Amino acid sequence: MRVFTELARRPLALIGLLTVGLVVFGALFAPWIAHYSPDDQLTNGLSLDGAPLPPSRAFLLGTDTLGRDLFARLLFGARTSLTIGLVANGTSVVIGLVVGLLAGYLRGWIGSLLMRFTDLMMAFPALLLAIALAALLKPSLWIVALVIALVNWVQVARIVYTETRGLVERDFILAERSLGAGNFRIIVFHILPHLLPTAIVWGTLGIATTVLLEATLSFLGIGVQPPQPSWGNIIFESQSYFQDAPWLVFIPGAVILATALSFNLIGDALRDILDPTQRGRG
Amino acid sequence: MVLFLARRVGQAALILLGVAAITFVLLYCLPADPAVLIAGRSANPQIVAAIRHELGLDQPLILQFLHYLYGLLHGDFGRSYTEKTEVLPLILARLPATLILMAAGIFVEVVLGLTFGVVAAVLRDGPIDRVIMMLSFVGVSSPQFVVALLLLYVFAATLGWFPMSGFGTPANVVLPAVTLGVLGAGWYARMVRSAMIEVLRQDYVRTAHAKGLRVSRVVMRHALPNAILPIIAMIGIDIGQFMGGVVVVEAVYGWPGIGQLAWQAIQQVDVPIIMGVTLVSALAIVIGNLAADFIAPFVDPRIRAQ
Numbered sequence: 001m002r003v004f005t006e007l008a009r010r011p012l013a014l015i016g017l018l019t020v021g022l023v024v025f026g027a028l029f030a031p032w033i034a035h036y037s038p039d040d041q042l043t044n045g046l047s048l049d050g051a052p053l054p055p056s057r058a059f060l061l062g063t064d065t066l067g068r069d070l071f072a073r074l075l076f077g078a079r080t081s082l083t084i085g086l087v088a089n090g091t092s093v094v095i096g097l098v099v100g101l102l103a104g105y106l107r108g109w110i111g112s113l114l115m116r117f118t119d120l121m122m123a124f125p126a127l128l129l130a131i132a133l134a135a136l137l138k139p140s141l142w143i144v145a146l147v148i149a150l151v152n153w154v155q156v157a158r159i160v161y162t163e164t165r166g167l168v169e170r171d172f173i174l175a176e177r178s179l180g181a182g183n184f185r186i187i188v189f190h191i192l193p194h195l196l197p198t199a200i201v202w203g204t205l206g207i208a209t210t211v212l213l214e215a216t217l218s219f220l221g222i223g224v225q226p227p228q229p230s231w232g233n234i235i236f237e238s239q240s241y242f243q244d245a246p247w248l249v250f251i252p253g254a255v256i257l258a259t260a261l262s263f264n265l266i267g268d269a270l271r272d273i274l275d276p277t278q279r280g281r282g
Numbered sequence: 283m284v285l286f287l288a289r290r291v292g293q294a295a296l297i298l299l300g301v302a303a304i305t306f307v308l309l310y311c312l313p314a315d316p317a318v319l320i321a322g323r324s325a326n327p328q329i330v331a332a333i334r335h336e337l338g339l340d341q342p343l344i345l346q347f348l349h350y351l352y353g354l355l356h357g358d359f360g361r362s363y364t365e366k367t368e369v370l371p372l373i374l375a376r377l378p379a380t381l382i383l384m385a386a387g388i389f390v391e392v393v394l395g396l397t398f399g400v401v402a403a404v405l406r407d408g409p410i411d412r413v414i415m416m417l418s419f420v421g422v423s424s425p426q427f428v429v430a431l432l433l434l435y436v437f438a439a440t441l442g443w444f445p446m447s448g449f450g451t452p453a454n455v456v457l458p459a460v461t462l463g464v465l466g467a468g469w470y471a472r473m474v475r476s477a478m479i480e481v482l483r484q485d486y487v488r489t490a491h492a493k494g495l496r497v498s499r500v501v502m503r504h505a506l507p508n509a510i511l512p513i514i515a516m517i518g519i520d521i522g523q524f525m526g527g528v529v530v531v532e533a534v535y536g537w538p539g540i541g542q543l544a545w546q547a548i549q550q551v552d553v554p555i556i557m558g559v560t561l562v563s564a565l566a567i568v569i570g571n572l573a574a575d576f577i578a579p580f581v582d583p584r585i586r587a588q
Contacts, residue, residue: 123571125567128525128560128563136548208423212423216427220533239431250431260423260424261423
């Protein structure tokens with residue numbers, strides 16, 4: 001609760017919270033907010049010579065090249081993009097936590113093996129790998145989420161590793177161990193709670209990265225497949241018309257930017273609040 | 283020091299081996315069968331089997347991998363499935379274009395990042411600092427392909443200052459480089475700012491001020507060199523980000539580099555090219571990190587002393 005009041009006191013974080021709230025609200029209540037179905041190719045949705053319509057009273061954000069309502073597609077696209085953001089990022093935070101924690105706690109050969117593997121993943125051209133995997137795996141929403149999770153856990157693992165190593169040295173862990181607590185108990189009840197702030201911060205910052213990555217994959221045509229709308233594939237479908245129908249590219253683009261920006265602002269504020277030693281740092 | 287660097291080179295070699303192994307396994311476990319793609323969907327099973335045999339795809343995975351590694355050690359990246367030529371010359375032919383793009387992109391991001399970061403640190407907590415920090419957030423939150431399309435829309439289609447796409451003249455490189463650089467510039471500005479704030483707090487900086495030196499001299503000559511190290515380390519890491527980014531940027535701008543090569547290969551399941559580009563990218567990342575390690579002692583005498 002304290003965290004929330006602290007967040008609300010920072011103007012930038014507050015803007016971020018409100019924006020995210022708005023996007024989540026739009027995604028949840030999409031069928032009730034939109035006047036049209038996202039897949040309907042409306043007869044009045046194209047001009048007489050078959051061009052998409054710019055924003056107007058009838059179509060709040062205009063229509064796309066197939067005469068579908070852009071506002072409706074953005075709302076339903078928010079469902080896809082946010083789902084991938086949450087699932088993919090949740091998965092990568094969990095993988096990162098497990099790998100980092102085990103490596104930091106166990107040390108020994110298992111620990112160094114895990115960390116060498118993490119180093120190796122750092123040298124991987126992540127986006128290239130994600131593009132190759134997504135393209136070759138016949139993408140669906142879940143495949144895209146999985147691919148993103150696979151390339152995104154590395155940073156979390158490294159940070160968790162460093163923190164765990166610091167924690168293991170602390171006296172209260174030593175005390176706990178001398179009281180006879182087993183490894184499992186120490187990890188779950190004494191180390192994990194201390195890693196929670198890190199997990200929350202990265203859970204938030206990571207959503208920004210994930211949303212951007214999903215949009216990128218979908219923009220290349222290897223993410224979520226049309227007609228299911230996602231923010232990236234809305235742009236993918238109309239990119240060649242961007243000179244004649246700029247709203248089709250730049251409105252979804254602005255939505256992606258606003259969402260990623262908001263999660264970054266919230267995450268940054270959370271890092272400030274949850275970890276006072278980081279205050280004032282980048 | 284020499285020992286440390288030698289060990290780093292050894293680690294780098296191991297990392298490359300690991301990258302090769304993982305990419306190899308991932309690509310060969312995928313459902314997409316290159317033989318079917320080459321033969322065409324309607325080809326009869328015998329032809330597909332013959333192609334599989336010809337490509338060596340019917341051998342056990344480990345043999346295929348050892349064979350590939352053996353080739354690599356002799357500078358042989360295998361043959362492209364679709365182009366029927368050696369992979370290495372294909373990559374080498376495209377590499378200069380990508381290197382030009384990357385160099386220009388890094389230049390944009392370092393110049394923007396350094397300038398904004400230093401200004402923000404000097405004027406910290408003031409309105410200018412706030413604006414810069416906000417901008418840096420916008421930079422790191424921008425989808426690269428939208429930035430690319432926006433720059434094209436404004437500066438190429440509307441204002442006509444730069445060409446829409448193409449390669450060869452200096453004007454061609456501006457928009458792609460800015461697209462690549464904007465994202466990283468946000469990170470750099472934040473890093474430079476925090477590193478500079480740390481340094482500006484130190485006693486020797488106060489001494490420099492007390493001596494009556496001009497602010498610009500204190501910042502540029504006394505503070506900045508001490509804040510430069512994390513930036514050098516970051517350029518090394520950054521190359522990895524760039525290698526992914528070039529796929530998107532080269533696709534939008536029609537830039538004839540290895541990103542475009544990879545993108546075409548991915549669409550055609552041309553595994554040897556995908557492997558080759560991934561390895562060259564990983565090599566670039568490893569070299570970037572190594573270079574940062576090697577340069578550090580020259581920039582920072584404290585490391586040399588260790």
